[in-house]
Amino acid sequence: MRRLLHIPIVHGPAEMGSARSTVHRAYIGRGGENAWERSRLAIAGFWDAIEAAMDSLHLDYRKARLYQDGLPVCGLEEKIVRDLAIQGVPNYRILLKLTERGATLEGTEDPDLLRAEYALIMKTAGGAIDAGGSEGAGTAQLRDLLDQRDDFIARRIDATLGPGQIGILFLGALHRAVEKLPDSVRVVSLPQMLQSQATLAENGATPG
Numbered sequence: 768m769r770r771l772l773h774i775p776i777v778h779g780p781a782e783m784g785s786a787r788s789t790v791h792r793a794y795i796g797r798g799g800e801n802a803w804e805r806s807r808l809a810i811a812g813f814w815d816a817i818e819a820a821m822d823s824l825h826l827d828y829r830k831a832r833l834y835q836d837g838l839p840v841c842g843l844e845e846k847i848v849r850d851l852a853i854q855g856v857p858n859y860r861i862l863l864k865l866t867e868r869g870a871t872l873e874g875t876e877d878p879d880l881l882r883a884e885y886a887l888i889m890k891t892a893g894g895a896i897d898a899g900g901s902e903g904a905g906t907a908q909l910r911d912l913l914d915q916r917d918d919f920i921a922r923r924i925d926a927t928l929g930p931g932q933i934g935i936l937f938l939g940a941l942h943r944a945v946e947k948l949p950d951s952v953r954v955v956s957l958p959q960m961l962q963s964q965a966t967l968a969e970n971g972a973t974p975g
Contacts, residue, residue, distance in 0.1 A: 769952045771924065771934040772960055773945050774817065776836065776858060777810055814857035820957055821861055825964055831870040832928055833862055834936040839881055840874030840923070848872060858937050865935065873927050875936075877919040884912045913941065921947035928952065 835858065838844055848866070851859035866872050891905050920936075921944045928934045934952075938944060945954050955963075 769928050769930060769932060769934070771928065771936055771945070771948070771952050771954045772957065773936050773938065773954050774957050775940040776817070776937050777813055778836075778939065811857070814861075817957075818857065818861050820961060821865070824960065826933065828865060828869040830932050831865065832932055832934045833865055833870050833872045834875040834920070834924060834934055834938075835859075835862060835872075836875070836938045836942065837881065838872075838875045839878035840876065841878055842874075844872050844874045862937070870935070873923070875920055875923055876916060880912060880916050880919065884909065884916070887912065914943075917942050917944040917947055920944040924952065925949055 835848075838847060841847075845866070848859050848862045852863040862872065887905065887908055891909075920938070920942070924934055924936065924944075925948065936945070948954065
């Protein structure tokens with residue numbers, strides 16, 4: 768049986784790169800600058816809690832494989848993670864920390880699908896898609912791309928996660944990739960993992 772620790776995530780401003788200013792304008796146009804700032808602070812607090820929880824896990828990271836929403840299969844995965852960690856992106860900082868503990872980083876996404884989604888998001892956020900039927904078409908396209916991304920992510924995990932290993936998947940909350948995994952992959956949440964390790968510790972066993 769293979770295990771996958773699934774951590775639903777939210778994306779923060781630091782991950783948006785060149786799209787940040789466009790998305791920022793669209794966001795404050797709907798909710799105002801105060802709403803943007805409240806969102807930013809809430810996301811920062813969310814990642815502080817995730818990092819603290821990950822630090823409390825007792826895993827043999829030499830048997831762990833890391834999967835990240837938005838990280839393409841490209842041969843430059845380690846450089847991308849290190850560069851974004853240095854820039855202060857919190858989930859990439861966690862990924863870097865886990866690789867330093869022995870975990871193996873895996874490219875997770877189809878780069879062509881990521882580029883297609885990025886282009887569509889920029890078009891939508893920039894106001895190029897009008898209200899009404901065009902907006903509905905854009906939303907349908909985004910849903911279709913998300914479904915294709917989830918298909919790829921599930922196949923990628925199945926192909927790279929070996930017997931006796933544990934995968935750690937950081938995946939946006941709208942994704943459904945875990946539902947597409949084969950039955951041979953047992954999916955657990957971070958609270959379940961923490962509770963399981965606490966129970967083992969109470970019984971004098973060593974978490975694995």
